[in-house]
Amino acid sequence: MRNRRQNVITLLLLAPSLVMAILLLAIPLLVVIAYSFAGRDSYGGVVTGFTLESYVELFQPAYLPIFVNSLKIAAMSTAVCVLIGYPIAYFIAFRAGKHSGLLLALLLIPFWIDFMIRMSSWMVLMGRNGTINGALTGAGIIDEPIRMIGTYPAVMVGMLYAFLPTTVLPIYAALSGINRRLLEAADDLGAGPVEAFWRVTFPLSLPGVMAAMLFVFVPAMGVYAIPVLLGGGKSIILGNLIVQLFLDFRNIPLGAAVSVVMLVLSSVIIVFYMRMLRRLEEAHA
Amino acid sequence: MKLSRIAGLYVPIVTILGYVFLFAPLVVLVIYSFNAGRSTVVWTGFSMDWYVQALNDRGLQRGLQVSAIVAVLSAIISTAIGTSAALAVIKRPFPAKNLFSTLLIAPLVLPEIVLAVGMLVATVWSGLALGYLTLVAGHVLVSVPFTFLIVRAAAATLDPRLDEAAADLGAHGGQIFMRVTLPLLLPAILSATLLSAIISFDNFVMSTFVSGVGTTPLPIQIYAMLKTGLTPKINALGTMLIGVNVLAILLVMGRYLKTVRGTGQ
Amino acid sequence: MLKYGMLLATTSLLLAGTALTASAEELHIYAWASELPQEIVDDFAKETGINVTMDTYDSNETMMAKLSAGASGYDLVEPSQYTVQVLVKQGLLTELDHAKLPNLSNLGAAFKDVSYDPGQKFSVPYIWGTTGLAYNEDCVKQPITSWKAMWDPQYEGRVYMLDNMLAAYIAGLQVNGLHAGTANPEEIEKATQSLIEQKKILGGYNSSNFGELVASGEACIVQAWNSNVTQILDENPKVHYVIPEEGGSMWIDGFAIPKNAKNVDAAYKFIDYIMKPEVAAKAANLSKSATVVDAAKALLPKEVAENQAIYPPADKLKKVDFILDVGDAMKLYQDGWTKVKTAQ
Numbered sequence: 001m002r003n004r005r006q007n008v009i010t011l012l013l014l015a016p017s018l019v020m021a022i023l024l025l026a027i028p029l030l031v032v033i034a035y036s037f038a039g040r041d042s043y044g045g046v047v048t049g050f051t052l053e054s055y056v057e058l059f060q061p062a063y064l065p066i067f068v069n070s071l072k073i074a075a076m077s078t079a080v081c082v083l084i085g086y087p088i089a090y091f092i093a094f095r096a097g098k099h100s101g102l103l104l105a106l107l108l109i110p111f112w113i114d115f116m117i118r119m120s121s122w123m124v125l126m127g128r129n130g131t132i133n134g135a136l137t138g139a140g141i142i143d144e145p146i147r148m149i150g151t152y153p154a155v156m157v158g159m160l161y162a163f164l165p166t167t168v169l170p171i172y173a174a175l176s177g178i179n180r181r182l183l184e185a186a187d188d189l190g191a192g193p194v195e196a197f198w199r200v201t202f203p204l205s206l207p208g209v210m211a212a213m214l215f216v217f218v219p220a221m222g223v224y225a226i227p228v229l230l231g232g233g234k235s236i237i238l239g240n241l242i243v244q245l246f247l248d249f250r251n252i253p254l255g256a257a258v259s260v261v262m263l264v265l266s267s268v269i270i271v272f273y274m275r276m277l278r279r280l281e282e283a284h285a
Numbered sequence: 286m287k288l289s290r291i292a293g294l295y296v297p298i299v300t301i302l303g304y305v306f307l308f309a310p311l312v313v314l315v316i317y318s319f320n321a322g323r324s325t326v327v328w329t330g331f332s333m334d335w336y337v338q339a340l341n342d343r344g345l346q347r348g349l350q351v352s353a354i355v356a357v358l359s360a361i362i363s364t365a366i367g368t369s370a371a372l373a374v375i376k377r378p379f380p381a382k383n384l385f386s387t388l389l390i391a392p393l394v395l396p397e398i399v400l401a402v403g404m405l406v407a408t409v410w411s412g413l414a415l416g417y418l419t420l421v422a423g424h425v426l427v428s429v430p431f432t433f434l435i436v437r438a439a440a441a442t443l444d445p446r447l448d449e450a451a452a453d454l455g456a457h458g459g460q461i462f463m464r465v466t467l468p469l470l471l472p473a474i475l476s477a478t479l480l481s482a483i484i485s486f487d488n489f490v491m492s493t494f495v496s497g498v499g500t501t502p503l504p505i506q507i508y509a510m511l512k513t514g515l516t517p518k519i520n521a522l523g524t525m526l527i528g529v530n531v532l533a534i535l536l537v538m539g540r541y542l543k544t545v546r547g548t549g550q
Numbered sequence: 551m552l553k554y555g556m557l558l559a560t561t562s563l564l565l566a567g568t569a570l571t572a573s574a575e576e577l578h579i580y581a582w583a584s585e586l587p588q589e590i591v592d593d594f595a596k597e598t599g600i601n602v603t604m605d606t607y608d609s610n611e612t613m614m615a616k617l618s619a620g621a622s623g624y625d626l627v628e629p630s631q632y633t634v635q636v637l638v639k640q641g642l643l644t645e646l647d648h649a650k651l652p653n654l655s656n657l658g659a660a661f662k663d664v665s666y667d668p669g670q671k672f673s674v675p676y677i678w679g680t681t682g683l684a685y686n687e688d689c690v691k692q693p694i695t696s697w698k699a700m701w702d703p704q705y706e707g708r709v710y711m712l713d714n715m716l717a718a719y720i721a722g723l724q725v726n727g728l729h730a731g732t733a734n735p736e737e738i739e740k741a742t743q744s745l746i747e748q749k750k751i752l753g754g755y756n757s758s759n760f761g762e763l764v765a766s767g768e769a770c771i772v773q774a775w776n777s778n779v780t781q782i783l784d785e786n787p788k789v790h791y792v793i794p795e796e797g798g799s800m801w802i803d804g805f806a807i808p809k810n811a812k813n814v815d816a817a818y819k820f821i822d823y824i825m826k827p828e829v830a831a832k833a834a835n836l837s838k839s840a841t842v843v844d845a846a847k848a849l850l851p852k853e854v855a856e857n858q859a860i861y862p863p864a865d866k867l868k869k870v871d872f873i874l875d876v877g878d879a880m881k882l883y884q885d886g887w888t889k890v891k892t893a894q
Binding site for chain 1 (some may be wrong): 295299317379400426434441481489504519532
Binding site (some may be wrong): 002045064065066120123127128129147149150223228229231232233234236240246247248249250253 | 611614707711
């Protein structure tokens, strides 16, 4: 009896996500996979059938730099976001005291105004005749305005601005769940604050850090408005490629093939991530 | 000792710089919303005209309404889905657990445009009309990985002995959940809800494909306005959004802090 | 919990509310952002009692993606000339019944029998414009007359091309003395090489806020669609729009009715309404673009009718190229454009 009741509860907990996964994920994905093996007519119509044409086309040398470029930008963005997001999460969790709620809320305010509005503010700040150049020339630090829009650091600024809360939140969630008595115990055992951090706090926050890395790395490969608006759109990454193939070229099979390759790449990342997470959880148990 | 002092400074300094970084564009945004001229870069004088214009722009009004409705609905739904899934994964034994987790995180690692095109085609195939339903569905799909991972990370740090202790004290499953698990998970659940509402409010790619007749959300409206040049009207809108948020946060936080203090944390 | 419940209840009421208003005659328009002024739509709704919903898109391709998916729910779309051809070939447009469009006779002579849609079988032109370049005299000292300026290293980092394949190739082909819209593989390859060459000095590709880039001085020269910069030209006397001597190009955006449209009658009424000279004039004036109704041009304020960025002089118009669907040669453009975009 008891066992059956337990099973019903488990099923009830699983049901919403299963329904969602089938309706909103599995069916659309199967369509995409099927499309990657389809042919196309010259007007962008999909011709059903089975061909490997799109995959063959994909492995041309022209596309290689796009993959490399995307991985580079994503890795760089992740590093920048974690280096800056971790201390902020740490501060909110351990130093902010009763203000932690306020700081968390403040962190999210910029994101309630539209993405495009935020990007345009950065364009104003970093423009040739913008606020930063104005301040620097005004203070006599530089003579000629520096070109910022259309450069790599500008893209990084945009990425950091876009992904900072998605970095801070999971790290904060992990840090705030740490049992304070563990830290007291470390202190009692004579560990200094730095040692206590590296031996207790940091390992316990790793699941959060890994979630944060996943949250930044993967979407960063697919972002396309930031490279276009702040980076000048000169170097194309996977997000731009897929938009270009699906919309501009109406080459749905090739776009679908790129997506399938990205799907495979990402699956590898997830499997790796899940394995690490499980190992961490076992270590804590 | 020296090292720890440097480390001790690193945290507050990065935090302060981080918040300056986050708010610098907003300060510029707010200042130029009062600009008399049409430029968002060159200051020509003080005026409130752009607020009047923003309030009277029907495209923006519609967009804001659509975005707000979709953000609220999709945040509630995706938090419910993410939380129940996280609890199942952490607390319940069932087969193919890893596959299940992978499935839930999958929308995060697939290019959004692929999901969007898939959703569009699947919608047409099912005979449903594009509109609120497809927008909410699309945004739920995009935000569930976030709610799932956040609640899961928090649930993983819960001490299982707490449940055992509660059970020893005679609490049954429902009571344990309501009195032990839920309160401990509440911060994570709240951040998950907030985050997914923001993801929805900000969403661009998915919305482009699955919005239908009369349901064009705000980001798409604004992107279209970029083409003819942004005016301080956009700044005025942004400033009002910030204002509403600050108010809401003050209200919610005020109450939240009171409850926290009340329970004597 | 109670709060969430109330929120849910209110939003579902709102949803129900929007669903219930569907009693009167309806019209769902899907148009280019900023080309169809809200005021015109409101006037039409007031005059006819039809309930109009307008959504906008910012590229032909986005609109096509929605239409080719099937049930888009739109009754009226606004494709550009080559897009009309593609949509017709995909069988996505309704053949127009001219008996329902008495005002079609107002169409200017130049737009009566356009090459992309002979006899207006599927579309009715609405506005037209050109593709050229805009520059800011703060950093461009001599007036520009040729695409060649966009290859000039002295403007390094401050030249922006439209982030649009067909538009970029207009410059790439014409700078080589060729015609835009060619289907000749060698000519396309030549243009591709020129565009790759150009990339070294480019600030970037941009088809959204290029007007602002040149107005603010971030860019010296941008490739531009005239209708997106006319407002900026009015406000900033330092910005100039030029159709290059190599030709530039001309585009026409018109209205068409999708195959599965539900409110076809209302769609016809709207097309007919916008062809009235006084309405066409008002629309052209508000959107700052060129009308296709000759009688409307006479009703425009002088500064608009004589604005050379909107109505270029006749000798310029003689030389412009008109881009049509290139059929299978599209693949050559796409491969070339991918090479340009991935070049270091």
